[in-house]
Amino acid sequence: AQSVTQLGSHVSVSEGALVLLRCNYSSSVPPYLFWYVQYPNQGLQLLLKYTSAATLVKGINGFEAEFKKSETSFHLTKPSAHMSDAAEYFCAVGKGSNYKLTFGKGTLLTVNP
Amino acid sequence: DTAVSQTPKYLVTQMGNDKSIKCEQNLGHDTMYWYKQDSKKFLKIMFSYNNKELIINETVPNRFSPKSPDKAHLNLHINSLELGDSAVYFCASSQKTSSGGIGEQFFGPGTRLTVL
Numbered sequence: 235a236q237s238v239t240q241l242g243s244h245v246s247v248s249e250g251a252l253v254l255l256r257c258n259y260s261s262s263v264p265p266y267l268f269w270y271v272q273y274p275n276q277g278l279q280l281l282l283k284y285t286s287a288a289t290l291v292k293g294i295n296g297f298e299a300e301f302k303k304s305e306t307s308f309h310l311t312k313p314s315a316h317m318s319d320a321a322e323y324f325c326a327v328g329k330g331s332n333y334k335l336t337f338g339k340g341t342l343l344t345v346n347p
Numbered sequence: 348d349t350a351v352s353q354t355p356k357y358l359v360t361q362m363g364n365d366k367s368i369k370c371e372q373n374l375g376h377d378t379m380y381w382y383k384q385d386s387k388k389f390l391k392i393m394f395s396y397n398n399k400e401l402i403i404n405e406t407v408p409n410r411f412s413p414k415s416p417d418k419a420h421l422n423l424h425i426n427s428l429e430l431g432d433s434a435v436y437f438c439a440s441s442q443k444t445s446s447g448g449i450g451e452q453f454f455g456p457g458t459r460l461t462v463l
Contacts, residue, residue, distance in 0.1 A: 266449045276457070277439075279454070
């Protein structure tokens, strides 16, 4: 079985500060890992995905995530937060033989001026 | 030119009624999904169809019945609606990668169901 834990249901940063959203996964096989963003009253949009090609994955809007097998982590970072980054962020894990994605409980990012 | 569309966007109804939500994707994907997002934003898979065949059927009350008339459509019918069914329902679609791995899931805008 696979699972995802997102540490911190709410993260608050100042504009221009580093964004770090944590995600740890559990998977019995090499995982596929995803980060999605959900803006208010919208559907989810893919930020980036890890599919074993490279451990450092760059996504849209300046976000990136690093896959660390030894730590079973896939934390999301952005060097400088922008007000428009305020949203709910979801980490998800899947495995190649299956279509199912398991989502974490989400982390709400607020950005203070 | 929406990739994954859902109708209606909002649905307000009384307990005990039967309602349907429709989903269409124009991405040419072979797999479609229904998710339920509760008031705490928790996202839970309900069903998935691959080429019109049911492949994921999570623990969901029998009152919920998905139907896929073709690869581009996946509808969700709910009988005897209950207060606890109030949530946002998302449709999504995906296609396996050329190497057979999980492809990105594209989500629709959601249908906010309110049961009174």
